[in-house]
Amino acid sequence: EVQLMESGGGLVQSGGSLRLSCVASGFTFTTYSINWVRQAPGKGLEWVSYVASTGATSYADSVKGRFTVSRDNAKTSLYLQMNGLRAEDTAVYYCVRDYHYYFDLWGRGTLVTVSS
Amino acid sequence: QTVVTQEPPFSVSPGGTVTLTCGLTSGSVSTTHYPSWYQQTPGQLPRTLIYATNIRSSGVPDRFSGSILGNKAALTITGAQADDESDYYCALYMGSGIWMFGGGTKLTVL
Secondary structure, three states, rough: EEEEEEEEEEEEEOOOOEEEEEEOOOOOOOHHHEEEEEEOOOOOOEEEEEEEEOOOOEOOOOOOEEEEEEEHHOOOOEEEEOOOOOOOHHHEEEEEOOOOOOEEEOOOOEEEEOOO | OOEEEEOOOEEOOOOOOEEEEEEOOOOOOOOOOOOHHHHHHHHOOOOOEEEEOEEOOOOOOOEEEEEOOOOEEEEEEEEOOOOHHHEEEEEEEEEEEEEEOOOOEEEEEO
16 A cells, blocks of 8 residues: 555654654655645644655755754655754644655654643 | 745635635746645545646546636636535645645635
C-alpha cells in the first residue's frame, strides 16, 4: 500500500524540542520530494518545510532557524527536528508527498502540543 | 511579506455555480505557480481537486474546474451539491522548494 506514516508527536513545553518521523512505503521514495505541512486546531493548512529527492531543503519563515528537515533514503524516512518550540507551533503535522508540483499523498498526521 | 489570499466564508445554492479565487498580496498568480486546490471536510485529510492550474485529479467530478482569472487562480464548481460543503485551500509553488497555502474558504451549500 502506498502510504506515509508519521510519528513522534506529543506534549512538550515551550522552548523544548521534538523530532517527528515519517516512514514511506509502497513507492520509490528516492524519486520524490516530501514536505511537512501543519494544521493548527480549527485553522488552515500551513506549509512548513520541503526536502527534495536531492536532499535540498527549504523552510517557511515561521520555522526557519528552529526546524531542520532531513531524509534517510535507506530507511525511506523523513524527519523534522523541531527546536525552540512555541505555543503557535501546536498543530497536526502531516508528511506530504510532492508529485510534479502538487501534494498527492498525505499521511494521517501526528499532533504536536506545545504548552506555555 | 507576500500572503496568499482566499475569500472569506462563502455560500452557494444547490445546483448553483461558485468561483473561489486564490491571489497574492504582491504580484499576480500565474501558471508558473502551479496552482493546486484541495478540499477538506472536518476530521478528514485534504483531497486534491485540481493541480497545475486546471488538471483535475483522478476521480474528481467534472463539475470542478480550475483556471487563471485575471491575476488570480480560480476554482469553479458548476452545479454545486450538498457534499461540496467543505473547506477549500489553494496552494502556490513560489520556487526553490517553497510553497504557500491560502487561508482557505469555507463553502456552505444551502
